[in-house]
Amino acid sequence: MPEAFLELRDLTKCFAEHTAVEKLSVSVRRGSVLALLGPSGSGKTTTLRLLAGFERPDQGAILVDGREVTRLPPAQRRFGMVFQHYALFPHLTVAENVAFGLAKRGTPTDRNGRIAEMLALVDLAGFEQRKVTELSGGQQQRVAVARALAPEPRVLLLDEPLSNLDPGLRERTRRELRAALEKTGVTTVLVTHEQEEAFALGDRVAVLRDGRLEQAGTPPELYERPRTRFVATFVGRASTLSATLVTPNRAKLDVGGEWTVETPAPVKPGTRVTVVVRPESIRFAEEGISGTIAVRRYTGARAYFQVRVGDAVLEVEAPVHAAQHGDAVRVVADRALAFAEEP
């Protein structure tokens, strides 16, 4: 990749019993946002702490602008971090929190200018003298962002930046955060377990599982062309069916019927596969495999139907009046992916 500003090479970190991160390599372009996405225990927070310098990797290297920083202590790394619970200093005011990273830099006037600039960036102008303990969760989050950005970090690290906010506040805060990142143009790595957040904030998303990188790519790449079954089911909604591959692009479903499938990774005909299909890729039809509507979940113009097919359940997105609870229906898939069954 051209112009990789931040590069992780074969990072490995073991704790007493288990390997938290294993041979992780990923890079981030200057000024872009990488989202590390994975379920809890996937090693994404450990990766962030390795980047910040709070943990030392057992193997591998971290490079910024071609220079290695792997063993640099956090204080000399010039990486800004926004902590999951913000970690604002409770005994300092908003201004003092933001000023903390500006120590010894420029004149006091310069520093005050920078503080005002940062608070304006996160829409908290005039909050200088407030106590951080008096702020709402959303305001605290923004102070944390301002504090991390104030010393002009080379890389900004965000640990689950929105997870501590009320759902109603998340959407807005996410937009504001995205705007602040774009305005400052800072290279950013963020950690999240929510796909929506990763897709909204990340230019690229790296999906982690058990400490290993499953796939990295833009949101459309991950959604449309997942390379593993894990990515296909973890990113976006999907139903799975067991099947046997009969030809390179035909799979015989256990519940009956045959579907045309794509195989992102080569699979030999005759092997057991898992067929993954998105709700919007299935439609009700005259022919196809038959099942009954078990659940209809109304969401407005469209509805999600759960169709019971044998012992499997398929999720179908369709117009609200396409079917009723208990109806016998037939479905066909416009596009389905097949992955070799995991042992």
Added chain:
Amino acid sequence: MWLTVLLLWIVVYPLALVFLQSVRGEAGWTLQYVAEFVSERREWSAMWASIWISAASVALAAIIGIPLAFVFERVDFPGRRVLGALVALPAVLPPLVGVIAFLFLYGESGFVGRAVALVLGLDEAPWRLRGPGAILLVHAYSMYVYFYLFMRAGLARIDGSMYEAAQSLGAGPWSTVARVTLPLLRPQVAAAALLTFMTSLGSFSAPYIFGGGFRVMTTQIVASKLNGDMAMATAETAGLALVALVGLALLRRTRGTDLVAAVGKGTAPPARALTRPLVRWGATGVGWVLGLFLLLPHMTLVLVSFVPVGTWTTQLFPPAYGLGNYVDLVSEPERLRPLMNSLWMAAAATVAALAISVWAGRLVVQRRASLRGMIETLVNVPWAVPGTVLAIALAATFSIRAPWVGRWVLVGTVVILPLAYLIRNIPIASGSVLAGFRQLDPSLEEAAASLGAGRWRTLRAITLPLLRPAILAGGALAFATALGDFVTSIVLYTFDTRPISIEILGALRQFDVGLAAAYGVLLMVFSAAAMTVGTKR
């Protein structure tokens, strides 16, 4: 690493040497002293006295403290808040000061003794404040506070629905206490019992002043030391240390898990208001009588501190009062000296103990499990060791010059008492500071680091300011304890470094009760001030 070495050297090493020396004579390994110790009847009776006095103190303190805690936490009546605080007041009397207050109050020539003699037309009080009874009286008075405070804290955390659940299942009020409340509070009871037992086992002031011919181990050890029989004192010390460790181990096992913390987070039900006026005001009346009784020692001390030397002979109340004692205290260099000694030695010991605690705290929160357990144990060891044992151990360790095994001559220098105070202060200071560290969000220090702050700036700008309440609380308590110390001082002091407690003893010997009381009042005021600073949030 260095901290571990330091703690091993000042905390564990002297104790280990005591055990070692009790089985070593001039000619090498010997069981001679142990044999002497074991064969002496009076040693056995002192040991037995220490144990049964401690057990009886626990029982008495529990019988007084637990019901008081229930009354003040559960029942509402006028004056409950003020009285509830008054009940904790015995805690502000340093041990020796409490003892002399009792002497002035209930002793043969104390107020109550004189009053009773006057009423009955006798020449002297019909009792003598001597022996085990007197010791137990002082212990009960000063140690029920542990049960009272621990139980109140525990009761305040039990969710009201617990009682409602018990009632809806058909349990009456007594049955609820016996089957729900007390079992839930087992850890609090065990902790208070442990603290009372250990304090009582190490108690020196009361047996020393009131014991007479009745010896417990602590007074026995000091007597041997003063007689110059250091070998015997060492053997006795080893014996007492052994009992303390066994007691600690046995009582620790009764603690059980903290169930309140597990099921808790609840809010205690509001205290039940007494409704019938007679009962209501009766409770207040009884409360004030109790409060007055508990305050009598403090008031006695203040009153006696105004008595000029030699003026109070046979009268019920002293005939003359004046500020003379206090004026003497600050104007006469020889009187001021113990005060200054105590202040600087306690201050130095407190600062050092706080520094060690912060150092230990940093190591303990930095997830290095192996070191953490070790350090947490080491800082708590001095707590399990009676003051007399520590003093003898230090006297034995630091009276020889042998730098290659970490021994220097410190006995007789100005260093030894502050060192002793420091060691006794470590568990007090670190208890508070370590708790403060545990409440500190570790990501705060990481945040400081990621913003470019080095270790010192993080410590100065983030960690210490946030730990301020914990440091103040631990420091205040440590300072008050060191200021009032008598147990280690009497073994290790020199004339030039004599602290207040030794001077109180000297004044008593010269029958200058006014001066002794004036010193006592000063100690009481310092302790009260320290407690106030310490409990402020």
